[in-house]
Amino acid sequence: MRTRHSSTLFAAAGATALVLAGCTSTTGEAQSESGVPLVEEGALTVCANTPYQPFEFERDGEVVGFDMDLADEIAADLGVEKKVIQTGFEGIESGADLSTNKCDVAISGITITDARKSAMSFSEPYFDDELGLLVPKDSDIKSFDDIGDSTVAVQQATTGQTYAEGNDLNFEQQEDVELMLQKLETGGVDAVVGNVSVLGTRAADNPDLELVDQQSNGEQLGVGVRTDNTQMLDAVNSTIERVNEDGTMETMRKEWMGL
Template sequence: MFCFFFNCDILLESRRIGEVRMKKIIALLLTFSFVFCLGGCTNPFQKDTETEKSQKPKVITSIKTEGSMKGITLKVGVSPDMAPFTFKNKQSGEIEGFDIDLLEALSEYLGFDYVLVVEQIKDIEEDLEEKKIDCAISGISITDSRQEKFKFTDSYFENSMTLITNKNVVAESKKDIVHMKLGTEKGTSEHEYLLKYMKKYNNKIITYKNMTQVYRALEKGKIDAAIYDSTGVEYYLKNHPNSNIVVVEKNLYEEQSDYGIMCVKDFHYMDELNVAMKQIDLSGQYQEIYNKWFREETKQKE
């Protein structure tokens, strides 16, 4: 019996020694594994700095932007019939307007030169698609259809459309415009609006080369109504106090009427233009340009 217990004690002691050795071996293996991971494994809690660097957005400050486009010459399309934004001065023959002064301010800030390409809106869009010009500025509305083909800056002027008629037409809103002749400049956002919302009421859409022809036709009663940018309508009526044209409804299509500079799809200086416009606004220069053309104490675009 004594031998039996003695042998059991020996066996238990051997078992304890084996367990201690096994724990030491496991601890040693874990230590090697930890060291190996420090050298080659990815820490799941460690930030991937390379990924963060690659995803970091481009930041352009006013300091970096000013003068950043020196040596660059842009071909800029402008319409001669978009008063007061771009139009031909009858006395000097020069293109002038709110947009031209804004373009000049951008040129001075960024340092680029520009060449004006004078043509109608429809031709401007065609030349942009063919990359014959770089950008265009002429009270051009930022519409969904245009954004599919071109790239726009942030809006620089808030606007909407106004329905106008000959004074002999009886109408209180666009709902009354049925079975009538409607005039518009071909290829404009107004043309798009009439085709989308007004033609279905059995109205006939008549296109003209420019807004000067539209106004003339409406004054003479050759067409019944037209839709045009609100600011343009106000400017026209202010300069034609004896006009036969009356305003029927305002604030149409506001979500598709704000103005922006329209450029080719792969234009590389959009950020620079946006920063420059913000700086021109903050400096008070935008307000000065606005007051020059609209003579109001508060600007349209905040």
């Protein structure tokens, strides 16, 4: 894996998203009012990689989506605004963006894996996902078993690529999810392997595409935090617990994924 700004959910939050395409951070000596270390005074700095609809993507000059709504909630609980830094996914999943104080948290549809745990700390899972197979409506591919020698597109550094490599598929890796999906829509590949949450959204928006198969692989998404920032990790987990209990998470899932 690698998910609208809801005025109903976040009118009281006051967490304004400031979108930056690459930014030099401070040393992380700032703190929230509750004493949680921050990269920048008064802001929760969030690393995200777009486009990755419905988790994060640009709309009217703002990065919005499921993950961004979660970031708003974390920022609101900390009493700060939200600042979004758009960055490459490799820097996120490797932990480099966190270890260099580029951001406080990475929220970008990140699947929790043992390898990534060695580079960052993860929150409690906030979303369970599955691997899906997206094809044109008239495709002869009806399941993962039908792929054979067909060419599939995957996003680099994701579990889609891991699946393709592990099953010896003929695949092309794309830098982001939009390029991956465009490759399918223009006939450049026969199928796309990625997460159901993302592929299902595209299928719902494009009647020429069909989500034909999915596999449960135990995939769970988490918020990435610098390994030594235990106070931030505790704060993130507290917010995740709250939004699960007060119905906010359910509202977000319905809004962004129809789940």
